[in-house]
Amino acid sequence: MEENQNKTVSPLRVRDEFTAALERELECEHGASEVDGFSDFTAGIRTAQANEREAARGAA
């Protein structure tokens, strides 16, 4: 029980949460519904970048 409580209050690590926290902050400032596609679009770019990296690795 105590262990679970500790888990729920464990601080968010910067590496894992920074980008998501900024995304939430910016979406909130602009009104989440008004920037529909902001995260999706970003996810698309991230996927494209990941594919590009994979392709580069494959070529190497």
Added chain:
Amino acid sequence: MSDATWDATIERIRRHCRSSGRESVEIIFHGGEPTLIGAARLASMCTRARARLADVAGLTLTIQTNATRLDAGWVSVLREHEVAVGVSLDGPQEVNDRHRVDRRGRGSHERVAAGIALLREGGVPFAILSVVQPGADPLDIHHHYSRLGCSAVSYLLPAVPREAVAELREKFGPTPCADFLIPIFDDWWSHGTLELQVREFWNIGRVIMGGKSRVDSLGNPPLRYVTVETDGSIQGVDKLRACEDGMTSTSLNVYDHDFDDIARASPLHAGVMEGLPLPTGCRACPEAQTCAGGYVPHRYSQERQFDNPSVWCADLLALFAHVRMRMGVSHEETRARREALARPAAVQAVSAGSSS
């Protein structure tokens, strides 16, 4: 500052909010050392400000202090009046006390730490404002701040003349500030938590993610604030004092003039408050819309005024490149995010135009 001058200042702020439609305002008590006025006096000033401004604007009160004069009475006033606290400190004792000494030459760190301990005991959150110390051990400094229990840290690039920057580069390498900040970023990135914000990193992240900076050291924002001296004289943005003697001076005062008058006091003040053009040398830079020339005072030279990239340009570019690499955000992604965030405003503008 006399009561009459303070009250005149508050009335000017009130008029400004009403005429501009501004819904929020921040008053920062700084100096010199603002705690010299005494806790009871500050309490009275806060009470009067809140009473006169409550119906026109949300009010944030902040004090920037060296914390050496804080006692239980001060902590109680800061908590009761919800005054945000910034403490000026330049590192652990051996680093801070090289620069921050009193009239007798005594270092201030011990007294600053005692003041900070009182803030912590009193449950008053505080941020630390620190100047980057080229050549010092950055992690030693950052860990020290973390142990002191601050909620945020600001690392300011040094305000030094261009020739002094050249000397620092000669001594510590081509990017002494980036060499200081990047290890802190990596430490924060790998071992830090979101509970401790490093404002410069947070705002670099914001602009890289397509947002606007909340600090005036990035993004070339209009510097829409003025300084009211203890005698009631209105000065331009006080941070420009580092550029040239007298640069911030005006002939205005809170008894006779509105704050808007400062934009008419000189083209310089108008430019700074309404937003300076991007420096010519920054226009082709991939960080033109994010860094955007850095901190305005760091752009100044007598020859070209503010039409220069920051004296810390190489450091800023190295830092941006590093943060981009860690976050995995390309320049293309930043552009795409900016466009996505700008879209609603464009739609609103079209709607407003078609209905009129």
